[in-house]
Amino acid sequence: MSTINPPVVFTQDELGWVSWIDPLPEGELTERHFAGLVDRARAKSEYFRLLVRDPEVLEARTKTDKDIFYNVADGLPRAERELAAAATSRYNGCIYCASVHARFASTYSKRRDDVQRLLDEGVGADLGERWNAVVKASVALAETPIAFGPENIAELRSAGLDDAEIVDVINGASFFNWANRLMLSLGEPSK
Amino acid sequence: MSAKDIIDTLAGIEPGSALDAIRARRLQARENAQKSYLSLFEPIDAGDFSLAERAAVAAFVTGLHGESPVAAFYREKLAANADGAALVEPIKAEIERGKTSGPYGAFPAGPLSVEDKAGLIYRVSPERKPELGTRLVAALEHAHLLVFRPRDAASADMKALLAAGWSETGIVTFSQLVAFLSFQVRVVSGLRTLAAASA
DSSP: OOOOOOOOSOOSSOOEEEESSOOOOGGGOOHHHHHHHSSGGGGGOHHHHHHTTSHHHHHHHHHHHHHHHHOOSSSSOHHHHHHHHHHHHHHHTOHHHHHHHHHHHHHHHSOHHHHHHHHHHOTTOOOOHHHHHHHHHHHHHHSBSOOOOHHHHHHHHHTTOOHHHHHHHHHHHHHHHHHHHHHHHHEEEEO | OTTTOHHHHHHTOOTTSHHHHHHHTTHHHHHHHHHHHHHHHSOSOOTTSOHHHHHHHHHHHHHHTOSSHHHHHHHHHHHHSTTTGGGHHHHHHHHHHHOOOBOOBOOSSSGGGGGOBOOOOOOOOGGGHHHHHHHHHHHHHHHHHHHHOGGGOOHHHHHHHHHTTOOHHHHHHHHHHHHHHHHHHHHHHHHHHHHHHHO
16 A cells, blocks of 8 residues: 655646545456556556446546547647646646646646646636636636636637637536546545 | 437537537547446446436536526436436425535645635435435535535545445446536536527
């Protein structure tokens, strides 16, 4: 049993994640489970071996995730999809999810210091018109009841996003309301 | 296919519309959001989490987000379930008791503690516990936490679900269902807002 050393601040460092209930042992995975994992290498991850207890849901979730974030044939640049994920995670309070997607946002945008200010100062950090609009839209979508409204659309449009790019923001931010709730409630991050 | 897509249906996206064309550019996401819905609500095996329980949790979760076509859809799904129909009224009453604004909750003790935000710690009303049963009482209380204060989640919450008769596999599917609905209700709301802004 490894010792958990939970992070107490948002960070772009690589973190581990420890499940609170039992993942399936690697040796017990069948072809049905591997189909659910999508990438066989995910059998090494405690998080995915936990979610693979329901392989059909995991497979559909994983393929939804991949298309929303990795399909960059058109639409919003990857960096800003990752920004939406990081901002949602910052606002909901998922330190693990924020670490992963802040790193991706930094990698694709080359704006590591701005991404760090989002983590340090929170979703009110001033990151320039375009990023501010993406962060504000993500925050409005994360609220319950949902606060996303026509003013968010107007801000995204005036920051230069077309409707297809706005749909990428909606998809990316909404998806992290799914991811955050799993990561936060089934286990915890460890440094 | 798009006529039956649940997100398109709930968002009112018509085949051939501008948003239909935009959604088609993320075909894998669209199809797999649909498969997520189907695998949660028409699963191969509902042994760890019954269809009536799924509909009850879904009606509760979407209702907590406020009245919407999504909330109405899951309320109707609950009413259409033979074991679920009797739960419609108690769930409606619990939604009213549970409504609040999120996200709130505590961060790990440290520099982020200044951002801690207190809020409702929802518990099912004692008089409704007999009609809901132990498993659903525990599920609604945990679902409320997931909706409004996910950062408060702790390992003790898993123990509470296990003690109420949930299996580990059942907990995974239940968590996926609440988390998926958190996604679905937002995509629908976002797409409706965008459609209205383009009209």
